[in-house]
Amino acid sequence: MSEYPETRRLMARGAEFLGSDWAIMCGAMSWVSERNLVAAISNAGAFGVIACGAMTPELLDVEIAGTRALTGKPFAVNLITMHPQLFDLIEVCARHEVGHVVLAGGIPPKGSVEAIKAFGAKVIVFAPTLALARKLLRSGGDALVIEGMEAGGHIGPVSTSVLAQEFLPALGREHVVFVAGGIGRGEAIAGYLEMGACGVQLGTRFACATESIAHPDFKKAFFRAxxxxxxxxxxxxxxxxxxxxxxxxxxxxxxxxxxxxxxxxxxxxxxxxxxxxxxxxxxxxxxxxxxxxxxxxxxxxxxxxxxSVGMVKEEEPVAQIVASLLAESEAALTGRRAA
Structure with missing residues (x-):
């Protein structure tokens, strides 16, 4: 019997899509989601995502190579759609044969999805409305992240719980959908998996991991908040x-x-x-x-x-964070089945 069997069963489609043990993506956090944290997350069985942000193609090239030196597991690169060198960044991903590219920050410009799929990578998109989600999935998006306003960084106006109720019944059966925003514990992961999500994305929970290069004072601000x-x-x-x-x-x-x-x-x-x-x-x-x-x-x-920053109280190794989330999710799922 596998460890965390109920969680594994509900994450199976998402984990297969990502090529990871668990369908837990790390949200792309500029300056935080770099090689050390990304590799640690992928090595722990979850799925790391490099935050390209405002990087030049040359910097991204070095970051991908650095990440590959630390892990043989799959990871993604998050690209901002408004980046003036977007297609050059896509070319860097192609040279490194990156398996997954996340397009964030707006509607993907014409030709960008096709350029990514041309070298065999899977495209993960964000959408704030159900109509746009359907359009992006028809236009070549392989998976969707729905992110509620509880998330950190750039956000939309609608809460995660409302988006999940709207998107998952409509798209969850036929498409790979990840839920993000305000998730800090495994009980929330269990709930979204039961609603039809294939997996989840967390950022804040990983920002203060032991492997995060964030400054000690940055982490202390999180612990106090x-x-x-x-x-x-x-x-x-x-x-x-x-x-x-x-x-x-x-x-x-x-x-x-x-x-x-x-x-x-x-x-x-x-x-x-x-x-x-x-x-x-x-x-x-x-x-x-x-x-x-x-x-x-x-x-x-x-x-x-x-x-979810209020749930971040101490520095923990990534592997311990992932194990805690999985244990909490499994306890919630098995508890409900036993009731």
């Missing part, structure tokens, strides 16, 4: 549609409002186009994240975190 400390950014100018970001409240969240006003002023003066304005916002977050994650500037940097 409660769910209500993870707040969403405010849109200052309606003409500048920026995707809300969930992070721990600090001076950096206030600085983002000032950055929006600065970019809006450039738009007023017709100094930049809308696409460039949005790219400047994305670069702002990349820099703010680096200040927090790498430099440990927890006052002025961006402490992107989901509302």
């Amino acid at each position: 409660s769910a209500r400390d993870a707040v969403t950014s405010v849109q200052v100018d309606p003409r500048l549609p920026v995707i809300p970001v969930r992070a721990l409240r600090n001076k950096g969240t206030e600085a983002f409002s000032a950055k929006q006003r600065e970019v809006a002023g450039l738009l007023d003066g017709e100094g930049i186009e809308m696409a460039e304005a949005q790219l400047q916002i994305e670069h702002y977050w990349a820099g703010a994240l680096r200040r927090a994650v790498i430099d440990g500037d927890v006052e002025n940097g961006s402490l992107m975190a989901g509302q």
